[in-house]
Amino acid sequence: MSEALQRLREFAKQVLKCVEKDEPVRIPKRTTSNIRYDPEREIFTLGPDKLERRPRTLKGSKKLAQMLSVAAFAKELVEKGRSATLREIYYTSEGWEVDFKDQRESDAIVEDLEATLGLKREEFGVWPEEDGAAVYGDLLVREDGVEIHAERAGISGYNIPPNVDAVEILDCGAERVIAVETMGMYRRLVQERAHEKLNALIVGLKGQAARATRRLLRRLNEELGLPVYVFTDGDPYGWHIYMVIRSGSAKAAHLNEELACPDAKFIGVTATDIVEYDLPTEPLKKTDYKRIEELRRDPRYYDPFWKKELDLLEKLGKKAEQQAFAKYSLDYVVKEYLPAKLDELE
C-alpha cells in the first residue's frame, strides 16, 4: 500500500476512535501564533500547538465531516492514480453531503489534511492548475515509465510536473543548478548554451517558484549534491523569490522541511550589481518601498548582506531586471556576469 493510502487509513481510524470515545481529534494548528522561525535551520516551521475538533459539537463535527469527505476523495484519487485540482475538489463537493461555503473553506481543509497526514497534497492526488517550471540541460528522468532527457524535449525543455516526487532521476551530467526568475532569461541561457558552458541545469522559475519546482531544486541539491544558485531581478520581489526557495513560505510552514533548500545561494541581481555594472534601471515604485520595509522586518533578512542590499536599493531609488545585461550584448550574462559570480561564490 502506498504511503499516502496508509496515512489516510490511519487518520480515518483515529477519527473513528475519537468519535467512539467522544474525545477530540487533534490536528496541527496552522495559524500565525503557531508558526516559528527556526534561526538555525533558517526555515519557518509549525510549532507544537494543536486544534481540537470535538466530534459531538456542531462546529467540530462539521469540520471532521469535511476532512473525512476530502480524505475519502483523496483515497479514491490515490487508488485510481488520478489527481484533481483544488478548484475541482470544490466543485466536486457540490455532490457531497457536507458542503463548503466557498473554495477558501475547502482549500483550508486540504491544508489541514496536509498538516495532519504530514504529506504534501500532490502526494494524495491534489495538484495545482499550473505547470511547474522548465528545466534544460543534461538530466535524464523517468516519468510514468517514459524516459525524458531535458535536452531532447524541445527548446522549451522539460516541464516539471506537479507530482515531482514520482519522477525518478536516472542520470545527470551537470555540476550545478542555475534557477532564473524569468522565462526571457531562461531562453537566453539556453540559447547561449549556458548549460554546457557553465555545466549547469537551467531552471526557469516563471516568477515565484511553484511547490513542485522548489521540491525538485531540493531533490537536486539533496540527492545529487548539486549546488543551487538563484538568479532574479534586482528588486525586492525578485529577492524574495530566492528567499522562499531557500527557506520556504510562512503559509506552507507545515511543508517547509521538504520544500526548503537551505543551501541555495543568491547570485544576483544585487543592488551592488546595479551600481557596479551600470545597469539600465527603472525607478522604485511605492509598492517596492513598502516591500523593502516588509523584508526588513522579516528575520531572514536580518543578516548584514541583506541589510546592506536593502539599504542600497532604497538609497538608489532604482531597480533593474536580469535582462538588463543585454545592454552590453546578448551573451554578456553567460560570458561575463555569471562566471564572475560563480567564481565569487564557489
Place this chain on the structure above:
Amino acid sequence: MSEALQRLREFAKQVLKCVEKDEPVRIPKRTTSNIRYDPEREIFTLGPDKLERRPRTLKGSKKLAQMLSVAAFAKELVEKGRSATLREIYYTSEGWEVDFKDQRESDAIVEDLEATLGLKREEFGVWPEEDGAAVYGDLLVREDGVEIHAERAGISGYNIPPNVDAVEILDCGAERVIAVETMGMYRRLVQERAHEKLNALIVGLKGQAARATRRLLRRLNEELGLPVYVFTDGDPYGWHIYMVIRSGSAKAAHLNEELACPDAKFIGVTATDIVEYDLPTEPLKKTDYKRIEELRRDPRYYDPFWKKELDLLEKLGKKAEQQAFAKYSLDYVVKEYLPAKLDELE
C-alpha cells in the same frame, strides 16, 4: 538565403534608394483608421493606407534610423540562428547610436517592421518571453533536428515553441483538435485520456492564446485538415479567447492572415449550457457586464448565436467555469459533455 534575410535586404535597399532620391519610404499604417473588418473572411486586416517616412525630416530620419537599427539587429539574429525578446531589444538598443524613449517605442518599431516585411517577428528572431501552450496526443514533430512525440514528453505534454513555423509536423493520428482555456481542464482531459477517447489533440491555451499557439492551430487545420474546437469558461473573456483564435485580434491586423483560424468552432461553455447542465456559477462582475457591452459592439458578435448567448448571460447575471462540470464527476466532461457537443457540431 532565408526568406527573412531576403526581405530584410530588400527593405534596406528600398530605404537606400529613397534616401538617395529624397523620396519618402512608405510603410503600412497600423492605426485604427486603417484596420478593416472583412465580413466575408471574418477577420480584421490592414487597409491600403501607408505612412510616409521622409528621410530628410527630423522625425522621418529618426524613425528610419530606428527601423534600420532594429532590422540590422534582426539580420544578425537570423544569420546566427538566435533570438531576442522585445525587452532585450530595448536593452540592447542602449548600446546603439539611435535611441528609444521607452520600450513601447522599440516595440512599435518591431511591429512596423513586421507589417513592412510581411513577416511575423518570430520569423526574424524576435520571440516572446513566455511559452506557448502545451499539446498532448498522437502528434510527432521535428524541432531543430530532434523528434518529439507529444505523448512521450512527460505528462505536461509538448510545449509549443515561439518559432512554431520552424517545427516540422511529421505524423499525426488524431482526427480533431480540442483547445481548452485552462491548464486545469487540460490536465483533466489528458488524465481522462480524452486524446484517445475523442481521438483528439488536446491543446492547453493558458488563457488568451499566444501567437505561436494560434499559428499551430491554423497549421493543424490547414495542413492536416483537422477540425479545431475551442472550449472555454462560460464568460465574456472565455468567449473572446475563442473569437481571437477564429478571427485574430485588431492589434495584430497585419498578421491575421497567418494567425486566424476561421474554421475554428466554439464548443462551450455557453450561457445555454449553464442553464441546461445546471452548472455551479458565480455572479457576473461589473467588468463582465462592461465586457458584454463591448462584445455587442464588435461586428464579429453580430450573428444570432452570439447575440442570443450574450443576452442570456446578461439575463442570468451569472458565469460558469469549464471545470464546473466536476459537480457531476471528474470524468463527466469527457464521458458526457464533450461527446454530446461534438455530435451536435460534426
